[in-house]
Amino acid sequence: xxxxxxxxxxxxxxxxxxxxxxxxxxxxxxxxxxxxxxxxxxxxxxxxxxxxxxxxxxxxxxxxxxxxxxxxxxxxxxxxxxxxxxxxxxxxxxxxxxxxxxxxxxxxxxxxxxxxxxxxxxxxxxxxxxxxxxxxxxxxxxxxxxxxxxxxxxxxxxxxxxxxxxxxxxxxxxxxxxxxxxxxxxxxxxxxxxxxxxxxxxxxxxxxxxxxxxxxxxxxxxxxxxxxxxxxxxxxxxxxxxxxxxxxxxxxxxxxxxxxxxxxxxxxxxxxxxxxxxxxx
Amino acid sequence: xxxxxxxxxxxxxxxxxxxxxxxxxxxxxxxxxxxxxxxxxxxxxxxxxxxxxxxxxxxxxxxxxxxxxxxxxxxxxxxxxxxxxxxxxxxxxxxxxxxxxxxxxxxxxxxxxxxxxxxxxxxxxxxxxxxxxxxxxxxxxxxxxxxxxxxxxxxxxxxxxxxxxxxxxxxxxxxxxxxxxxxxxxxxxxxxxxxxxxxxxxxxxxxxxxxxxxxxxxxxxxxxxxxxxxxxxxxxxxxxxxxxxxxxxxxxxxxxxxxxxxxxxxxxxxxxxxxxxxxxx
Numbered sequence: 001x002x003x004x005x006x007x008x009x010x011x012x013x014x015x016x017x018x019x020x021x022x023x024x025x026x027x028x029x030x031x032x033x034x035x036x037x038x039x040x041x042x043x044x045x046x047x048x049x050x051x052x053x054x055x056x057x058x059x060x061x062x063x064x065x066x067x068x069x070x071x072x073x074x075x076x077x078x079x080x081x082x083x084x085x086x087x088x089x090x091x092x093x094x095x096x097x098x099x100x101x102x103x104x105x106x107x108x109x110x111x112x113x114x115x116x117x118x119x120x121x122x123x124x125x126x127x128x129x130x131x132x133x134x135x136x137x138x139x140x141x142x143x144x145x146x147x148x149x150x151x152x153x154x155x156x157x158x159x160x161x162x163x164x165x166x167x168x169x170x171x172x173x174x175x176x177x178x179x180x181x182x183x184x185x186x187x188x189x190x191x192x193x194x195x196x197x198x199x200x201x202x203x204x205x206x207x208x209x210x211x212x213x214x215x216x217x218x219x220x221x222x223x224x225x226x227x228x229x230x231x232x233x234x235x236x237x238x239x240x241x242x243x244x245x246x247x248x249x250x251x252x253x254x255x256x257x258x259x260x261x262x263x264x265x266x267x268x269x270x271x272x273x274x275x276x277x278x279x280x281x
Numbered sequence: 282x283x284x285x286x287x288x289x290x291x292x293x294x295x296x297x298x299x300x301x302x303x304x305x306x307x308x309x310x311x312x313x314x315x316x317x318x319x320x321x322x323x324x325x326x327x328x329x330x331x332x333x334x335x336x337x338x339x340x341x342x343x344x345x346x347x348x349x350x351x352x353x354x355x356x357x358x359x360x361x362x363x364x365x366x367x368x369x370x371x372x373x374x375x376x377x378x379x380x381x382x383x384x385x386x387x388x389x390x391x392x393x394x395x396x397x398x399x400x401x402x403x404x405x406x407x408x409x410x411x412x413x414x415x416x417x418x419x420x421x422x423x424x425x426x427x428x429x430x431x432x433x434x435x436x437x438x439x440x441x442x443x444x445x446x447x448x449x450x451x452x453x454x455x456x457x458x459x460x461x462x463x464x465x466x467x468x469x470x471x472x473x474x475x476x477x478x479x480x481x482x483x484x485x486x487x488x489x490x491x492x493x494x495x496x497x498x499x500x501x502x503x504x505x506x507x508x509x510x511x512x513x514x515x516x517x518x519x520x521x522x523x524x525x526x527x528x529x530x531x532x533x534x535x536x537x538x539x540x541x542x543x544x545x546x547x548x549x550x551x552x553x554x555x556x557x558x559x560x561x562x
Binding site for chain 1 (some may be wrong): 288289292300380382383384385386387388389390391392409413414417418439440442443444445446447529
């Protein structure tokens with residue numbers, strides 16, 4: 001497994017390889033869990049070369065967010081990736097990616113505005129910018145993202161389409177702990193008690209799915225039922241509960257086609273998100 | 282000479298070519314003149330494949346600018362390029378480049394802010410976005426831009442650096458008419474009388490160069506002398522006269538190192554720009 005820190009070295013290796021070999025990329029911020037590893041396994045299966053990037057991207061964190069405390073464990077990450085048979089890990093330093101006079105940003109203006117974009121201004125601009133940089137450095141044919149960050153996945157698909165990148169962006173299903181909590185590096189912020197409250201995110205998803213199965217089609221009714229679950233526990237504070245068209249991310253009043261229910265909530269110092277598809281037959 | 286309209290067709294042709302062959306790109310808005318052709322000739326000389334794009338990019342024009350009236354002559358452009366031995370022309374329709382829900386933009390935030398960026402908000406965002414799209418579609422190893430659009434050249438170099446594009450951005454000298462007027466598709470807006478006034482742009486450059494040769498180092502003194510020339514003719518109206526560091530585009534008070542004198546002025550309905558290096562020594 002090659003470990004590369006400098007963009008120029010990655011270029012050299014990618015370009016000197018056999019061009020007919022497909023390259024798959026899994027971009028991560030490290031502190032890897034089974035969710036990441038599910039992306040890595042799919043990437044390995046579908047491509048001759050599997051590249052994983054590990055980079056905690058400062059420009060996607062807001063000034064009051066958890067950039068400093070975001071969990072890191074490079075040694076463990078590398079040993080996990082080695083075991084998965086990854087070909088190359090790209091793990092640059094911040095200074096390798098952002099010069100002092102860095103001044104170019106990629107901004108998706110439509111899908112980025114609601115959901116997490118509303119409370120995290122600049123977040124998706126930071127995400128798009130780093131993902132485009134990683135795409136340009138590592139030149140993947142396919143890139144793998146988790147559906148847990150559903151809005152991010154749609155924003156990146158849109159960026160790839162709009163900027164004429166010849167990259168297949170592949171969303172992979174949410175991986176959950178046995179108790180239903182969606183895997184996230186930020187789950188490590190949770191105390192045992194908080195973790196119990198955090199389970200309400202998944203429970204609210206199941207409730208919504210059940211309502212839809214029973215025939216409920218009013219998005220307001222479904223959202224109210226979800227909010228009731230959050231309101232039942234003072235340790236969890238909902239930031240948003242939204243039902244959106246699964247591609248355009250436009251608000252839906254009535255479930256006439258496939259939608260996504262997306263929620264964000266805070267428990268202790270952890271800001272957690274989760275989502276599920278709602279399919280009205 | 283292949284003429285391609287669809288991005289997907291260009292991809293196919295570029296990717297099915299011999300990867301070891303270097304591809305050079307000359308992005309243009311058409312209505313080609315000797316300035317464009319000087320870029321094409323250099324591109325042909327330095328690369329195995331020479332690609333020229335012709336696209337009047339709507340998103341770099343402001344609402345009150347000359348998008349509709351911008352001169353176009355595809356037939357003549359193609360015959361000029363054929364004669365130059367160009368390998369491929371990429372000439373997409375607007376709808377091939379911008380879908381109705383297009384929403385991703387590239388924004389350079391530092392070098393874009395002064396000079397033309399001050400009076401043309403969004404202009405360089407439009408330029409960066411289309412140039413990145415063309416780069417992604419046509420995958421050049423080298424790209425050629427005229428130094429007449431000096432700020433544009435620096436902005437694109439910065440974008441290429443910041444976004445880790447493996448492309449050599451090459452600036453080529455301004456080509457002038459016999460009387461000194463910098464070649465521009467917009468010169469066709471000028472009546473004979475207006476053209477006489479437009480010559481003051483170049484004349485002001487020559488005056489500044491002479492002052493520097495004579496030992497003048499105060500940027501204010503030089504700019505005042507340039508302004509005097511413009512003030513002498515009511516048919517020309519200066520928009521800016523600036524002396525900037527030639528790389529950072531920061532204002533200079535004193536000519537301690539190489540600088541660029543950049544001017545923009547209106548004559549009739551034509552907004553014209555010109556620039557020259559000022560080299561103290």
